[in-house]
Amino acid sequence: MDGPIGTASETAPVSRWVTVHDWATTTDHKKLGVMYIGAALFFFGFGGLEASLMRIQLAFPDLQFLAPETFNRMMTMHGTTMVFLVGMPMLFGSANYLIPLQIGCRDLAFPRLNSMGFWLFFLGGCLLYFSFLGGDGLYGAGTAPDVGWFAYAPLTGKAFSRGNSTDYWILGIMVSGLGSTMTALNLVTTILCSRCRGMTFSKLPVFTWIMLVDFVLVLVALTPLTAAQFMLLFDRFLGSHFFDTQAGGSAVLWQHFFWIFGHPEVYILILPAFAWASEIIPVFSRKVIFGYSMMVYATLSIGFISLGVWAHHMFTVGLSPSANTFFAASTMLIAVPTGLKIFNWLATMWGGKIRFELPMLFSTAFLCQFVIAGLTGIMLSVVPFDWQLSDSYFVVAHFHYVLIGGLLFMFFAAVYYWYPKVTGRMLSRKIGHLHFWIFLVGFNLTFGPMHGSGILGMPRRIYTYDAGRGWDIFNLMASIGVAVQAIGILFFVWNLYWSARNGEEAGDDPWDAWTLEWTTTSPPPAYNFEELPVVHSRRPLWDRKHPEDPDWKYE
Amino acid sequence: MPLAAVAEGPMPHQYSNIFDPVSVTGHQIKDISWFVIGICALIFLITQGILLWCILKFRARPGDDGRDPPQIYGSTPVEVAWTIVPMIIVVVLFLATARTIAEIQIEEPPEEALVVDVVGHRWWWEFKYPEYGITTANELHIPTSTPENWRPTFLRLLSQDVIHSFWVPRLGGKSDVVPNKENWLWYDTPTAGMYLGQCAEYCGTQHAHMLLRVYVHTPDEFAVWVADQQKADVEDPKVAAGRELFQKTACINCHTLGGTVANGTYGPDLSHFMSRKTLGAGVALNTPENLRAWIEDPQALKPGCRMPNMKLTELEVDHIVDYLLTLQ
Ligand code: HEM
Ligand SMILES: [Cu+2]
Numbered sequence: 103m104d105g106p107i108g109t110a111s112e113t114a115p116v117s118r119w120v121t122v123h124d125w126a127t128t129t130d131h132k133k134l135g136v137m138y139i140g141a142a143l144f145f146f147g148f149g150g151l152e153a154s155l156m157r158i159q160l161a162f163p164d165l166q167f168l169a170p171e172t173f174n175r176m177m178t179m180h181g182t183t184m185v186f187l188v189g190m191p192m193l194f195g196s197a198n199y200l201i202p203l204q205i206g207c208r209d210l211a212f213p214r215l216n217s218m219g220f221w222l223f224f225l226g227g228c229l230l231y232f233s234f235l236g237g238d239g240l241y242g243a244g245t246a247p248d249v250g251w252f253a254y255a256p257l258t259g260k261a262f263s264r265g266n267s268t269d270y271w272i273l274g275i276m277v278s279g280l281g282s283t284m285t286a287l288n289l290v291t292t293i294l295c296s297r298c299r300g301m302t303f304s305k306l307p308v309f310t311w312i313m314l315v316d317f318v319l320v321l322v323a324l325t326p327l328t329a330a331q332f333m334l335l336f337d338r339f340l341g342s343h344f345f346d347t348q349a350g351g352s353a354v355l356w357q358h359f360f361w362i363f364g365h366p367e368v369y370i371l372i373l374p375a376f377a378w379a380s381e382i383i384p385v386f387s388r389k390v391i392f393g394y395s396m397m398v399y400a401t402l403s404i405g406f407i408s409l410g411v412w413a414h415h416m417f418t419v420g421l422s423p424s425a426n427t428f429f430a431a432s433t434m435l436i437a438v439p440t441g442l443k444i445f446n447w448l449a450t451m452w453g454g455k456i457r458f459e460l461p462m463l464f465s466t467a468f469l470c471q472f473v474i475a476g477l478t479g480i481m482l483s484v485v486p487f488d489w490q491l492s493d494s495y496f497v498v499a500h501f502h503y504v505l506i507g508g509l510l511f512m513f514f515a516a517v518y519y520w521y522p523k524v525t526g527r528m529l530s531r532k533i534g535h536l537h538f539w540i541f542l543v544g545f546n547l548t549f550g551p552m553h554g555s556g557i558l559g560m561p562r563r564i565y566t567y568d569a570g571r572g573w574d575i576f577n578l579m580a581s582i583g584v585a586v587q588a589i590g591i592l593f594f595v596w597n598l599y600w601s602a603r604n605g606e607e608a609g610d611d612p613w614d615a616w617t618l619e620w621t622t623t624s625p626p627p628a629y630n631f632e633e634l635p636v637v638h639s640r641r642p643l644w645d646r647k648h649p650e651d652p653d654w655k656y657e
Numbered sequence: 658m659p660l661a662a663v664a665e666g667p668m669p670h671q672y673s674n675i676f677d678p679v680s681v682t683g684h685q686i687k688d689i690s691w692f693v694i695g696i697c698a699l700i701f702l703i704t705q706g707i708l709l710w711c712i713l714k715f716r717a718r719p720g721d722d723g724r725d726p727p728q729i730y731g732s733t734p735v736e737v738a739w740t741i742v743p744m745i746i747v748v749v750l751f752l753a754t755a756r757t758i759a760e761i762q763i764e765e766p767p768e769e770a771l772v773v774d775v776v777g778h779r780w781w782w783e784f785k786y787p788e789y790g791i792t793t794a795n796e797l798h799i800p801t802s803t804p805e806n807w808r809p810t811f812l813r814l815l816s817q818d819v820i821h822s823f824w825v826p827r828l829g830g831k832s833d834v835v836p837n838k839e840n841w842l843w844y845d846t847p848t849a850g851m852y853l854g855q856c857a858e859y860c861g862t863q864h865a866h867m868l869l870r871v872y873v874h875t876p877d878e879f880a881v882w883v884a885d886q887q888k889a890d891v892e893d894p895k896v897a898a899g900r901e902l903f904q905k906t907a908c909i910n911c912h913t914l915g916g917t918v919a920n921g922t923y924g925p926d927l928s929h930f931m932s933r934k935t936l937g938a939g940v941a942l943n944t945p946e947n948l949r950a951w952i953e954d955p956q957a958l959k960p961g962c963r964m965p966n967m968k969l970t971e972l973e974v975d976h977i978v979d980y981l982l983t984l985q
Contacts, residue, residue, distance in 0.1 A: 248862075449729075
């Protein structure tokens, strides 16, 4: 050890350990934001690997590539990983990085809590993955949880799930959920208390508005999940019988708890995509977002209604006809504000001068694929349709169109959009185009055909199937599609790496954008702004660039 | 892999297209499905048409003056319009949905109905006909039902362990099979035939092999099937060795054989076992070779299943198989 950690003299190159220590102990919201995104990509690697293994197993009928238990573990870990360890950190990463910049402040309200939130989240993920080493007894290899990411009782009870793999599932998610709760509280507080002068609620960028609703949802939704997980732990270790059906417990109770969390969770995952789209589409159409207040009200009502639709995941569980009817209604209702958003984005493009840079390309694909997802969602809200197709591959197609066609495509758009701010360099357009087109084809090839296999009666979560049901061709296409997607992802990762060194210099405001993050340098200094900004409208940079026709005249 | 070869075999090739239903409820579901698909297709075409138009018409051109286009902040009439119109569509859809739910979700079997108790087990199905005193597994036999000869089948769904889900796509709809909860599913089908289905709710290791078949018979054929199932097994002296062995080993802890000491309920009832087309809930056709492979080592055919390897000698397996083959 030469010299105290954290002090690098001017002449000596900064040692790698100093850098690591610097990042590990940082409380800078920007570094934590980047760490969240890094963690998301890290776990995305695992989740993608698990998906690929499943798709190899399903490429042909009666294949014996994975044993049934292994397949079930991959299925469980894939779903859990993608929801909790990929989708959530994408949200927290982008919010962490951007919100203080967008609302013109220096950091989150509680910087050290922020760091703790990240590390709890990350360690929770590691705890979950540690189950691969010890889920069944001591160092029984490969015994990750196999109860599904939804962990339905009583399959998760002691009677049907021996060993500790399910306990890893509970504790891993609980710990990472605790981190997420802290961060969500932190961000809500920040948005409420740290806005710069002039930024009233009616002047918040739509992005920040949507994120605010999202964090409130995180707080409301994670609570019932954590409560249910405690109850399950009590069942497993203390002999309570909440979900233990053999002692009179209720299997349906778990589903209510789980989906009171689970449905808002789906909106927690898709709202960031809406937030990113609401920044990117206007900037690349060169127009102000159409119907700002409607966008905000739509977001609020989506947040609110999403808390009242959970039982649409339970249409086949045997609820009463009146309950089924009620939840059909509430589910269909949520299509109205969601559709409104789509129309407002289209209206934003209408009459614009659209620049098809990479962020806009991804957003355009989003506008097509997310509409497909939304429409199959409406179909599934028609309860009798759901009686046929719930738990079939149609549903797998539906929610991957939401999560990949919606969330992931917009995540890519967001990365192409904000990367210059984070690194000071542009991502390569050439590699980006390869990434876009290959991934677009691979994604649709994978999940488009699943609508078909679902309609032909293929249930989900099966590790194999017989030939002759008409499913073979759809499954083969899906499996080939995954290989294509993987190539697309490799181009993306290569682009992130290559452009950090060789990318074109970005400058402060490469896209000619309008929100506050583009007023500071790229990358921004540790304290974000030399002088805290003062705003008069939703688009402070527009005002500066068009002094003859500023926004505040119209708001 | 000799055992994999055994597991294959001429399984019936059949599509379970939900748009090719054979029952009354299946048709109702099909109709409302086309209705909602039609509406959604229309919405898709409209939104994507607008998107395409924007892409083609409003893209920035190379020789552009670089000035920003006119800024339009919103328009109340337009926004109200695209709130109200979807609202109306939603109301129409909702009314159609509510009506269909009320028509299909019935839990009171009418007097004419055949009631069958369906019990889900990991990973096989048990079917009990209280009316006839019959118990069988994995293959459900029901009669056709026509307006002149009305005999709908009402399934009372129960679970022995975890949650399963009973789904035969062409017969229409599915319902979960939940422990401590009684669910109902009913079929009213005029079309005789065999329809494939399987468990649709993840239930553990062999969820994939929790298959089922529904045979729909004309009333006469159904009466014959019932009569066959009600017959007592004949005691064939030629297979006495197998019978004795069966009753001496742990087989009887899990399986029932009508009229013998075997009355276990953990595994499928084996009375009239040879009248079933498949074994292991559809994992393989019920042929003598496959049966032999199954008795020798069920775990090789259906890894993780709840029947253990009984570790019998070759000769013992011969006896047991010979005996089982007489259970017509
Ligand atoms: C390469 C991309 C992906 C492929 C090929 C893929 C494939 C699959 C497959 C085959 C299943 C199992 C379906 C079943 O039998 O039920 C599945 C389930 C699932 N996937 Fe993906 N997936 C991908 C990406 C994602 C992403 C990005 C997310 C979310 C952000 C995601 C979320 C889920 C969830 C929540 C499940 C449900 C797991 C369960 O049924 O327990 N997937 N995926
Ligand atoms: Cu099952």
